[in-house]
Amino acid sequence: MADAVEAPRSTLGWIGFATGSVALVLTILIFWAGPFAPQQDVGVGLGELVADIAKSAARSVAGQPQPAALVPARDIDDYLRIGVGVLAGLSIILGVAALVRYERKRAAISGIALGGLAVGFQLFAWMMMQFVGGLVICAVIYTLRDAFGDMFGGLFGG
Template structure:
């Protein structure tokens, strides 16, 4: 049975590992130290000020090339995506070989579910940032009541 449905079972195993890694990373992560919001905003503000002063005084603005730096969280996201896509690919190959439908559909569901979970977490983060900006920006710029009343 296992030899006949080899790609389906490999897809289930790989998809299970991907989903398990995604859940552990979501609930126990982030594993790498994250910069605070204050330090991030402060560093960007200083960089903007320095480039503005340099351009106003006629000096050339030095552009430092960005060095790609990968941390554990980014590597985990890539590994999870590769494992989930591999699970889907194994499921498709198993379906093409007319393997057991349950094994093939299990591999496809685990892989697609893991990819959908990562996309949903990303979408939730984007929505949270938009809401945070929409709430904090009026407090910084002026009265929240005037802004809120202008929306409706």
């Protein structure tokens, strides 16, 4: 009888599946239960945004230089998002390594898919938040059209 070549154990594939599962669950947890760091009230944040826009416009009209950019401090939410990205990337790498080692395809492809879903969910949520944030900023600038009239150069038809 011919000797059958036995596929290696699916160690890397199952580790990739586990890390991909943790990354996807952590992504969903961050999205639904977060943010975990203390946040300012939305009204306070929008008020500060409007005040900063007004101060920046006044400095620009007066010909004064703008202040230097501030580096924001990292909080627990930033570290959680970085951790999810690392886990998802590790899951994809482990799945590909399992395929290269000719391990069972189901575990390897599951690890790649779960890692990709974690990254995809995080990017989709980030993209939607950026889109909505841009709409809010456009609405604030449009609201300021009467206060700054000619400063925006007829941008709003006034």
